[in-house]
Amino acid sequence: MTFDSFLQNLANGISLGSLYALIAIGYTMVYGILRLINFAHGDLVMLGSYFAFYGVSMFFLPWWAAFIFAIAVTAGVGVVMEKVAYRPLREFPRINLFTAAVAVSFLLENLAIVIFGGRPKAFSRPPFLDKMLNIGSITFVSYTPIIIGVSLVLFVGLILIINHTKAGTAMRALSKDIETTGLMGVNTNKIIMFAFLLGSCLAAVGGILWAIKFPQINPLMGVMPGLKAFVAAVLGGIGNVGGAMIGGLLLGIVEIMLVAFFPSLSGYRDAFSFSILILLLLFRPTGIMGEVQPEKV
Amino acid sequence: MTTLLEVKDLTKRFGGLTAVNHFSTQLVEGELCALIGPNGSGKTTIFNVITGIYEPTEGNIIFQGEDISGKRPDQITKKGIARTFQNIRLFKGLNVLENVIVGKHLRLASDPASAILHLPNYLKEESKMRSSGMTLLESLGLDRFAEDEPTSLPYGLQRKLEIARALATEPRLLLLDEPAAGMSPSDAEELMAFIQHILDSFNLTIFLIEHQMRVVMGICPRIIVIDHGEKIAEGNPEQIQNDDRVIEAYLGVVDHA
Amino acid sequence: MKMKRNTILTIIALLVIIVLLFLAEKSLNPYYKRILNLCAIYSIFSVTFNLIFGYTGQFSLGHAGFAAIGAYIAALLTLSPAQKAVNFFLKPIISPLANVEFPFLFALIVGGLLTAVLSMLIAWPALRLRGDYLAIATLGFSEIIRSLMVNMQSLTNGALGLKGIPGYTNLFWSWGCLAVCIFIIKRLVDSSYGRAISAVRDDEVAAEALGVNLFKHKMMAFGVSSFFVGVAGGLMANLISTIDPKVFLFTLTYQIVGVTVMGGMGSLTGSVISASLYTIFLEALRPLESQFTIGSLTVPGIPGMRMVIFSVLLLMVILFSRKGLMGNTEFSWDGLFRLFNRLRSKKGEGSTGGDES
Structure with missing residues (x-):
């Protein structure tokens, strides 16, 4: 492999990894607070891309307005999902909460089939994202740097929110100890809603960018990215936002590089990602950035 | 009198934190011995190492002449050590x-x-x-x-049930982790009588952790005191009560009334 | 007295069920038979998930992958050499498998055993993990298995799947396997081993301190559970006669989890009822998704509608009943009589529904 094609693959890997990371953050925030593997999160990615698609093709919005519309509606869905399906179950056995997530996931996917139709739709990129760029001898499509740039801005913004706002501090406190934090006068419901709001916004952005990169959307398109992002969240240390970013980037880069270096193994790409996950779990169950918490006896 | 359990120079560290520091002791068959110390002094950690929940960082646990350090909890229970927990853990x-x-x-x-x-x-x-x-x-x-x-x-009955459950494994040595925790003084006294009853009728040895010194004074002929993971005193209740280091460690906690 | 009455009732009930199965097998049309077969297969899936999670407390999400192993093994062992040659036109099947064909029972047992062995190999490292981490690892394994099935063409025929698997599965096979599965699991959970695994579920630390070997008991539950998952996979392959890796997506596991929670964690009766209702319900709503006519009006089908309704129902059940349909209670004759008595005393106020036997 030449150095140029290495760089090209690296850029590709980073852009895929950024998408994983954007989606993984929602998983990790919700898990950190509620200890819930919210498998419906992947379906918000799908919704984000569909809402953007309809914003352009049905309401004839300019692309930027369609994107904002899509993010807002997806965030609304995320918040409603928490309020209707998860909040009443918080005191229930955890398996009920998990099953609720499964039910919501089935519901969103099949509602999408009912409403949007089961056939894939072609997502048209805004023209400026369809250009070929040449930097030195490397060629890539203009969406690659845009995906990376947008994700980077969002990462920085999110870290600022989490570390420097009241809501962010409350979120971190909730993930340490939900009961005590509630007793200290923090409105738990509001903060959890805020976490779902943030996570859903990022999932929507992830969905739109995903559709820009892979411009065919279908009702089940969120399943695999969702699962991979979840793997990324665990790799980084579930519950840890910084970890989700690192895990996402790492997973994206490793997947692309595997295919680039060993084209004959490309069919095993998914198996490879899951193998990394399992190996990591066995040797460091709390992930790259997770804290090891000894069990109290 | 034969030695049943020997804790040899036990050290347990968690990362940089030393929970137990070069702790040694021996229990002889049929005795009732108390391990007391302030909160966080490492009492439960010692129990956890003896029962195999943690591996010792240094040192050995010898039970009936056999080195059991590093064995799994279920293996150790099978060899004849049973325990209860500070926070009740019934099924x-x-x-x-x-x-x-x-x-x-x-x-x-x-x-x-x-x-x-x-x-x-x-x-x-x-x-x-x-x-x-x-x-x-x-x-x-x-x-x-x-x-x-x-x-x-x-x-109170849940506490007793936990003890009954431990006895079902037919132990030679019974470890009780703060059995009187959360009880009123009169209930605690009754529980101590219950423990004495067990000692008399089940032909075993009891090692018990207690937070308050007063609870064990009446029934335990031998008391070991630890603080910050180190043994600071050992002896009969009278010796312990008059030990300067114990008074220092416990001041404000000991109830001399 | 009561014991004797219950035994007699059980024998009568079993005979009635056997006669009904016989009649169903003889006279029902293939479509209804297929639904009844699927009821039994999904019941096995759900009962086995209940053993591993409801009783042992191990959150394993490997069911789809394990079912795939059983299904592929049963299919490869029962397919005739000629059919195999037809199936594997892209890449020939590896030699020892190409020329063999075995009876169904042998295929099911081998499928179950190999599934149990493979799943225990997977569980061996993974069972060290607790709670959600075990779920993630087993889900990962399940997807690895599926990915291997897509890629190991000379063994599985890849994404094309296997076609023309002989339809050996009938009501006796499927309900017979379910009966054996329930018998073994029920006896197991009621035994000393069952108490031990329930102790592991309730508190691992305390169970270990009472001398329960965690690893051994988790492995046992895992092995028994996945043996029957493998058998159910085989039954499914020889029922639907065409399998490919997509059949065993992790969403299959999710369905099983949903069905089991709906039936009640810790109730095998609940699992069977819930799995059967789920299967029948999905079939009953099938017309919604295909074109139908009312009088002269032709209504186009709405694909996806069945699962929309199912997921809303599932959500309702868990939102409004914490413990599912059956909680952790099992069917028993005594329970049935008590229920009758209660209903009777509610209707006619005169009769007091005391405890008669």
Whole structure:
């Protein structure tokens, strides 16, 4: 492999990894607070891309307005999902909460089939994202740097929110100890809603960018990215936002590089990602950035 | 008098934190010995190392002449050490009798296949487990609750049930982790009488952790005091009460009334 | 007295069920038979998930992958050499498998055993993990298995799947396997081993301190559970006669989890009822998704509608009943009589529904 094609693959890997990371953050925030593997999160990615698609093709919005519309509606869905399906179950056995997530996931996917139709739709990129760029001898499509740039801005913004706002501090406190934090006068419901709001916004952005990169959307398109992002969240240390970013980037880069270096193994790409996950779990169950918490006896 | 348990120069570190520092002691058969110390002094950690929940960082645990350090908890229980927990850990999905006879499971000789097929050897063992479990409950005055859910029992009885469950494993050594925690002084006193009763009627050795010195003064002939993971005193109640280091460690906690 | 009455009732009930199965097998049309077969297969899936999670407390999400192993093994062992040659036109099947054909019972047992062995190999490292981490690892394994099935063309025929698997599965096979499965699991959970695994579920630390070997008991539950998952996979392959890796997506596991929670964790009766209702319900709503006519009006089908309704129902059940349909209670004759008595005393106020036997 030449150095140029290495760089090209690296850029590709980073852009895929950024998408994983954007989606993984929602998983990790919700898990950190509620200890819930919210498998419906992947379906918000799908919704984000569909809402953007309809914003352009049905309401004839300019692309930027369609994107904002899509993010807002997806965030609304995320918040409603928490309020209707998860909040009443918080005191229930955890398996009920998990099953609720499964039910919501089935519901969103099949509602999408009912409403949007089961056939894939072609997502048209805004023209400026369809250009070929040449930097030195490397060629890539203009969406690659845009995906990376947008994700980077969002990462920085999110870290600022989490570390420097009241809501962010409350979120971190909730993930340490939900009961005590509630007793200290923090409105738990509001903060959890805020976490779902943030996570859903990022999932929507992830969905739109995903559709820009892979411009065919279908009702089940969120399943695999969702699962991979979840793997990324665990790799980084579930519950840890910084970890989700690192895990996402790492997973994206490793997947692309595997295919680039060993084209004959490309069919095993998914198996490879899951193998990394399992190996990591066995040797460091709390992930790259997770804290090891000894069990109290 | 033969030595039953020997803790040899035990050290346990968690990362940079030393929970137990070069702790040694011996227990002889049939004695009732208390381990006391302020909160966070490393008492439970010592129990956790003896029962195999943690591996010692340094040092050894010798039980009946055999080095058991590093063995799994279930292996150690099988060799004859049973324990209770500071925070009650009963099995909520099993009734009182079942909670007790889970402790008999480790002596079960029948394999799963004969249990599934109800082969005679299994059925015989099962009925023996049940009857000896009932006998145990009777001897501790818990038999009328046999079919109840453990969480429906009052707190004091839950403590007793945990002890009964540990006794079901037929231990030579019983470790009790703060059995009187959360009890009123009169309930604690009653529990201590109960513990004395167990010592007398079950032919075993008891090592118990207590937070308050007063509770154990009456019944424990020998007391070990630790602070910050180190043994600071050992002796009979009178010696302990007059020990300067103990007074220093405990000042404000000891109730001299 | 009561014991004797219950035994007699059980024998009568079993005979009635056997006669009904016989009549159903003889006279029902293939479509209804297929639904009844699927009821039994999904019941096995759900009952086995209940053993591993409801009783042992191990959150394993490997069911789809394990079912795939059983299904592929049963299919490869029962396919005739000629059919195999037809199937594997892209890449020939590896030699020892190409020329063999075995009876169904042998295929099911081998499928179950190999599934149990493979799943225990997977569980061996993974069972060290607790709670959600075990769920993630087993889900990962399940997807690895599926990915291997897509890629190991000379063994599985890849994404094309296997076609023309002989339809050996009938009501006796499927309900017979379910009966054996329930018998074994029920006896197991009621035994000393069952108490031990329930103790592991309730509190691992305390169970270990009472001398329960965690690893051994988790492995046992895992092995028994996945043996029957493998058998159910085989039954499914020889029922639907065409399998490919997509059949065993992790969403299959999710369905099983949903069905089991709906039936009640810790109730095998609940699992069977819930799995059967789920299967029948999905079939009953099938017309919604295909074109139908009312009088002269032709209504186009709405694909996806069935699962929309199912997921809303699932959500309702868990939102409004914490413990599912059956909680952790099992069917028993005594329970049935008590229920009758209660209903009777509610209707006619005169009769007091005391405890008669």
